[in-house]
Amino acid sequence: MIHFLVHDPADNVGVAVVDIPAGTDCVGRNLENNQTLKARTVEAIPLGHKLALKDLSVGDTATKYGCEIGKIVQAVKAGCHVHTQNLKTKRWA
Numbered sequence: 001m002i003h004f005l006v007h008d009p010a011d012n013v014g015v016a017v018v019d020i021p022a023g024t025d026c027v028g029r030n031l032e033n034n035q036t037l038k039a040r041t042v043e044a045i046p047l048g049h050k051l052a053l054k055d056l057s058v059g060d061t062a063t064k065y066g067c068e069i070g071k072i073v074q075a076v077k078a079g080c081h082v083h084t085q086n087l088k089t090k091r092w093a
Helices: none
Strands: 004-006 013-015 023-030 036-040 051-054 063-064 067-072 087-089
Touching: 013 063, 023 067
Parallel strands: 004 023
Antiparallel strands: 004 013, 013 051, 023 036, 063 067, 067 087
């Protein structure tokens, strides 16, 4: 089962393609090169939301689908939910 997708090797967040409960050992897929990825969730990740694939510090740039989508405004550990509580998107900057 695929839990999340990325589109570019530079992506540091993945997008959940199913609701992922906290504590799940996830399998992801990089759509550019068909590479299998692994992650473990710390928090529940709702369908369509972002999963941190590595630790992200305040000021880091979140990259999704090969595009910079915003800045991290609160530190995020790998496996955690990346959303409005810890990311200021470029759309609203």
